[in-house]
Amino acid sequence: MSVVPVPTRLEADDTAVATQLDAATRPDSTLARMRDDGRVQCIACAHRCVIPPGRRGACKVRFNRDGLLHVPWGYAGSLQINPIEQAPFMHAHAGEDVLTLGMLGCNLRCSYCQNWHLSQVLRDVEAPERPTAVSAEEIVATAHGRGIRVLLSSLNEPLITAEWAVELFARAKAAGMTTGIVSSGYATPEVLDFLRPHVDLVKIDLKTLSPQRYRSLGAHLQPVLDTLRMVAERGFWLELVTLVVPGWNDSEDELRGAARAIASVSPDIPWTLWNFHRDYRMRGGSDAGAADVVRAASIGRAEGLRYTYAGVQPGRVGDFENTRCPGCGTAVVERMGYQVTGYALDAAGQCAACATRVPGRWSPQGAVVRPAGLWFERQPQRFV
Ligand code: SF4
Structure with missing residues (x-):
């Protein structure tokens, strides 16, 4: 314990x-x-x-x-349509819109939380979101009626509402959908075993490699590192994201350590380095820019990770928005921000040029490809 x-x-x-x-x-x-x-x-x-x-x-x-x-049970704090790259999942259902459920509350208390209006409602009287009663059938029908094939639980911590998530996901999977969670990764083997039959995709937010800083967020580092391995061992599709916070978690030693920890589980785990912007109670310091996330993504590559991404800086991070085939180097997924602008994988997720399989949960129907420059038009559509 x-x-x-x-x-x-x-x-x-x-x-x-x-x-x-x-x-x-x-x-x-x-x-x-x-x-x-x-x-x-x-x-x-x-x-x-x-x-x-x-x-x-x-x-x-x-x-x-x-x-x-x-x-x-039985409510949503937020229900919205987003690009899957906003989750961010970079190796799953490329370019598709997904239905994202956010609930209320969290088991951590991050001072820079960018969804604090949902996650901190029981700790912070300023957090404005409130629950809206909704049934699992209504949520799945909302997705189905719009041709959406992926349902995510995100925006706050899904593990604290795992039973409700399974109620939704079981229905979504029966309707042929892909399901996923975006989590801080403070899991137990028991909750992962419970989720496994109903969840395909897991995104873990690795916040820092410092045990001390994890304690300041109300958690411990080691259970998160344990979760990476447990998720991979159970056969979920696993990706990681780290919000790069200048002066807080972006020292070279720390980023190298994080990359090594991920690579020790598998060098095929995609790692997205996202730029921090000042928010909530972390208003000092500076926002991260394109150079910060490119540097972090470069360190990940140097430590052996095959797929590192820098975002969200459309058009300003060079090749760190794209996915390259590990066999021949072809750009198999080209992106501009949240937009997929080019796609060269077949229905089995193999490179069109050399037939090397690129790890992920790619849709057999291919990607939704949009022209570069339209990325800003895909703002979230919110129902609740
Ligand atoms: S163990 Fe249960 S009650 Fe405690 S923080 Fe985690 S989800 Fe909440």
Whole structure:
């Protein structure tokens, strides 16, 4: 057990949003271990909170009422259509629009969170988002009716709503869709085993390689590194992203260490280095620019990773937006920001020039290719 946080009393969270979120739950023992004394251990994330009756876990959205673990159910904090490259997945369903579900709350508390309006609603009275009741059928129908083939749980931490995600994903997969999560990777083997039959894609946000800085975010480094290996071993399609924060996580030593940690799992894991912009409670320092993310992506390449990407700086990062065939070097996916502008893989994900397979979960129907210059027109379309 990595952490037993001091939970907040349910009655101390008597705010309107807490009342709404507490109502949008159901008792569920799938990811719970009951104790004889009425406490419940939640195993949905690596905090492994042991929660007495009337108290919350560290994420605040899961709680113990009368000896039963209550988990989020039946709502969305946000439901929107985005390019899959915005997730970012770079080796899956290239160029497609995906339906992205965001819930409320988080098991971490990152001071630079770019989705704090969703993730911090129970910690920060300024966070404005609220739950909207919606059924799993309605969410899948929303995707299906628009010809969308990928459903993602993202924007906040999906593990803290794993049971609801499985309810959605089971229906989505029955409808022939691909499913995925975008997570901080603070997982347990139990939650990964639970998700595995229903989830195809996993994106992990590796925030830093510093144990000390992970603690400042409310977590520990080692469980995240363990998660990389556990996800790969279980056969999910795994990609990584790191937000490059100047002066915080971008020293050469740290980036080299992160690249080595990823490459030790597999050199075929794509790693996207994204540019930080000042947000939420991290307003000092400077934004990262194209040179910062190119430098980070170059370090990843030098450490043996075959696929590193620099974003989001359309047209300013050279070849670090593109995917090259590991066999002959052909640019098999060309991009401009979130836009795919050229595609040279066959239905099996093989290079059109030399037939080398490029790892990923490419759509057998090919990519959605759009002309360069239209990338800015694909703004998220939000339903909830
Ligand atoms: S999901 Fe929430 S309650 Fe469960 S272990 Fe993680 S922080 Fe604790």
